[in-house]
Amino acid sequence: MTTPPVAAGRIPEAVHRRRWAILGVLMLSLLIVVLDNSILNVAIKTISTPAPTGLGATQSELEWAINAYTLVFAGLLFTAGLLGDRLGRKKVLLGGLAVFGIGSALAAESGSPAQLILFRAVMGLGAAFVMPATLAVLMNVFERNEQPKAIGIWAGGVGLAIAIGPITGGLLLDHFWWGSVFLINVPIVLLALALMLWLVPDSRDPKPGRVDPVGVVLSVVGLVLLVYGIIKGGQLADFTDVTVLATIAAGLLVLAGFVWYEKRSDHPSLDVTYFRNRVFSAAIGAIALVFFALMGVTFFSVFYMQSVRGYTPLKSGVLMLPLAAAQMIFAPRARLLVDRFGNRATTTGGMIVIVATLAAFASFQADTPIWVLEVVFFLMGTGMAHIMTPVSVVIMQALPREKAGSASALSNTFRQVGGALGIAVLGSALSTAYRNGIEGKLGALPAGLRDTAGESIEATLGVAAKLGPQGRALVTPANDAFLHAMHVTALWGAGVAAVGVVVVALFLPGRQPAGQENEAEQELVTATE
Numbered sequence: 001m002t003t004p005p006v007a008a009g010r011i012p013e014a015v016h017r018r019r020w021a022i023l024g025v026l027m028l029s030l031l032i033v034v035l036d037n038s039i040l041n042v043a044i045k046t047i048s049t050p051a052p053t054g055l056g057a058t059q060s061e062l063e064w065a066i067n068a069y070t071l072v073f074a075g076l077l078f079t080a081g082l083l084g085d086r087l088g089r090k091k092v093l094l095g096g097l098a099v100f101g102i103g104s105a106l107a108a109e110s111g112s113p114a115q116l117i118l119f120r121a122v123m124g125l126g127a128a129f130v131m132p133a134t135l136a137v138l139m140n141v142f143e144r145n146e147q148p149k150a151i152g153i154w155a156g157g158v159g160l161a162i163a164i165g166p167i168t169g170g171l172l173l174d175h176f177w178w179g180s181v182f183l184i185n186v187p188i189v190l191l192a193l194a195l196m197l198w199l200v201p202d203s204r205d206p207k208p209g210r211v212d213p214v215g216v217v218l219s220v221v222g223l224v225l226l227v228y229g230i231i232k233g234g235q236l237a238d239f240t241d242v243t244v245l246a247t248i249a250a251g252l253l254v255l256a257g258f259v260w261y262e263k264r265s266d267h268p269s270l271d272v273t274y275f276r277n278r279v280f281s282a283a284i285g286a287i288a289l290v291f292f293a294l295m296g297v298t299f300f301s302v303f304y305m306q307s308v309r310g311y312t313p314l315k316s317g318v319l320m321l322p323l324a325a326a327q328m329i330f331a332p333r334a335r336l337l338v339d340r341f342g343n344r345a346t347t348t349g350g351m352i353v354i355v356a357t358l359a360a361f362a363s364f365q366a367d368t369p370i371w372v373l374e375v376v377f378f379l380m381g382t383g384m385a386h387i388m389t390p391v392s393v394v395i396m397q398a399l400p401r402e403k404a405g406s407a408s409a410l411s412n413t414f415r416q417v418g419g420a421l422g423i424a425v426l427g428s429a430l431s432t433a434y435r436n437g438i439e440g441k442l443g444a445l446p447a448g449l450r451d452t453a454g455e456s457i458e459a460t461l462g463v464a465a466k467l468g469p470q471g472r473a474l475v476t477p478a479n480d481a482f483l484h485a486m487h488v489t490a491l492w493g494a495g496v497a498a499v500g501v502v503v504v505a506l507f508l509p510g511r512q513p514a515g516q517e518n519e520a521e522q523e524l525v526t527a528t529e
Contacts, residue, residue, distance in 0.1 A: 018199060019141045023150055025195045026134040027157035029097060031164075032188050033127045034157075036104075038165025039181050040066065041302055042313040046178045047116070054178055061113040068117045072124030073131075074416035075224035078270060079216050081132040081410075089133045089140070090202035094193060096129025101189030108179035108186075131412050137200060139396055139407075151396065152332035152389045160328055166317025173313065212267055218258035219270065223413065226251030230421050233428060270410070282507030283394040286347065287411060288418030289500035290354060290387055293493040294380075295419035296426025297358055300486050305373075307457045308366050308479050322374050326381025334389035343390045344508040350386030351501040353379055358497055361490035366479055387504075394508065422493070430489045431456060437481030441474065457482040 044062055047054045057065065084092040103122035110116040135154065142150045172180040229247030233239040262268040275281050305316040337346045357380040364373070395411045435454045442450045445463070453463040453474070460478040464471030 019146075019150075022141050022199050022201075023138060023153060025192065025199055026138055027154060027160075028188065028192045028195070029093065029130050030134045030154070030157050031161045032185050032192070033100065033130050034161035035165045035168070036123065036127070036182075036185060037066075037069070038161060039169040039184075042166050042169030042317065043173060043178050043181045046173055047113075055110065055113050055116060057113040057116070061117065064117045065113070065120050068121040069124035069127070070416065070419075071224055071227050072121045073128045074227050074413060075220045076125065076128035077132060077413040077416065078219040078223070078410075080129040081136065081407075082212075082216065082270075084129070084133045084136055088202045089137045090196065090200050092129050093133040093137065093200070094196060096126045096133065097189050097193055097196070098126070099123075100126030100130060101186050101193075102126075104182045104185035104189070108181075108183035110179070135392075135396065135411075136407075141201065144397065147396065148335040148338070148389070148393045149332065151392050152335055160324060164324075166313065166320060168317075170312065170314025170317050212262075212265060215258060215262050215265065215268055215270065218254055218261060222251050222254035222258050223417065224251075225254060227417060230417075230425075233425075239425075239428065278507045279394060279509055282503050283391045284410060284414050286351070286387065286391050286500050286504050286508075287395075288414040288421075289496055289503065290351065290384070291415045291418040292422035292425075293354065293358055293497040293500075294384070294422070296422035297361060297490060297493045300426075300430050300489055301361070303457055303482065304361075304364065304486060307461060308482060319370070319373065320377060322378035323381040323384075326378045327385045330382050330385035331389050334386045335393070337386065338390045338393075342510040343394060344505065344510045346386050347390050347504045347508055348501060350383045351497060351504055353383030354387070355494050355497045355501060357383060358490055358494040362487040362494075364486070365483060390508075391504075422496075426489050426493055429492055430485050433485035433488045434481050437484050438478060441477040441481070 047065070048057050048062055080092065080096070100123055103119050103124075103126055107116055107119035107123060110119060135151075138150055138154060139147060168184065169181050172184060225247055229244050229249075229251055232247060233241065233244040238244065258270075259272050262270055262272050275284075302316065305311045305319060306313065311319065334346065337349075357376050360372075360376045392411065396407050434456065438454055438460060442453050442460075445453060449463055453460045457478050460474055460481075464474040464478070467474075
């Protein structure tokens with residue numbers, strides 16, 4: 001597609017010359033935010049160890065250390081994208097990075113689980129302003145014809161972070177105390193801030209209009225309530241609990257109020273008319289569905305590798321390298337398939353690969369050859385690369401360049417909500433299936449221990465270790481019960497991803513004849529005018 005002459009003159013020559021260096025700085029900023037989530041998974045066992053080794057955090061406190069970050073992050077993404085568009089993306093990015101760095105330093109020095117939960121929330125606050133701003137700046141330093149390539153490289157950075165996180169965490173925990181997994185962020189933040197001040201230009205919406213405080217508050221409150229309810233349901237392994245149902249219902253009600261209000265506002269923070277376009281809606285929906293399935297399955301694959309297979313955190317991190325390597329290899333090249341076959345065929349193919357790899361987990365046993373796991377991880381990364389790159393391009397090019405922060409925030413919000421829902425729902429399915437499978441084998445234990453031992457495979461193996469030789473008889477039943485639960489959960493995840501296949505196959509644009517405007521792209525641009 002030929003770039004319109006108007007767009008060509010919009011980016012200053014000095015910015016255009018250093019666009020790839022700017023992309024490098026943006027990827028460094030993105031790296032630490034994504035890295036933090038993957039690095040924490042490795043440290044969970046250490047943080048749960050009593051002082052002085054760890055903080056002695058309970059299972060519930062560990063969940064909240066993860067969830068505090070997700071809640072604040074997902075709840076503030078709309079607001080962060082909006083403020084970046086209005087105040088300037090560079091200012092918002094610098095502020096977000098500074099807050100993230102301060103939160104990391106404080107988290108590293110936490111003296112109790114409660115402090116860690118609080119400082120993780122501060123990190124989530126900073127991250128919410130970093131994530132949408134990186135993609136928004138990218139859209140303002142690259143011309144439209146280069147955006148797909150740049151977004152592909154940006155998406156590959158996520159794969160790099162997924163790879164580096166567990167390996168870095170394992171290495172740090174081998175040599176330093178648990179807080180080092182947070183402190184490592186500080187020097188990276190300082191480097192990113194210095195490079196950003198030097199290289200990155202500021203950009204904003206030239207016609208910002210009036211601030212929409214009511215819309216901002218409704219979006220934050222609605223999302224926080226919804227995500228809190230989803231996480232609480234996963235925690236209790238019971239979505240029929242009154243508190244869970246009431247919170248989710250309240251969140252949905254507030255979000256419905258948000259949509260109603262924004263439709264009638266003459267200065268909306270989110271123009272809900274974008275969702276009338278089925279291509280845009282399908283692209284956003286595909287992101288939510290794929291992250292629902294993937295986050296839920298990634299959650300149990302860590303336990304499969306460490307608890308059932310007995311690998312250390314460092315070895316588990318190394319085993320996940322093919323997933324990240326495939327994303328880094330294929331994300332920048334996915335646009336070549338889009339050029340040849342169109343968005344629909346490329347994304348549908350990627351979704352089918354994801355369905356197949358998730359279903360493959362349903363065949364894994366305790367002695368499955370490790371090369372099979374590696375092939376599945378590589379294929380999973382390949383599928384992801386061929387979904388995220390074309391879908392991100394559709395979403396970002398759907399809105400005018402000035403609204404890039406809002407488009408990025410929408411994309412990230414749906415990804416986070418989809419992921420939180422995946423961990424909660426599939427985590428709930430995993431724990432329910434595990435408890436049903438192990439309960440009959442715990443009869444010999446005292447009543448007080450029986451309930452604790454049935455919570456998870458880690459809990460069962462922990463009780464078995466305390467009992468000494470008498471507890472060894474629990475190890476095999478625990479592994480068997482977990483494998484059955486993993487198989488059930490994997491099939492649920494594959495089913496959700498299969499819905500995504502149908503959505504993208506029906507609604508994403510196909511390949512257009514050479515020389516013609518992409519019909520869907522034109523429709524999207526028209527919808528924003």
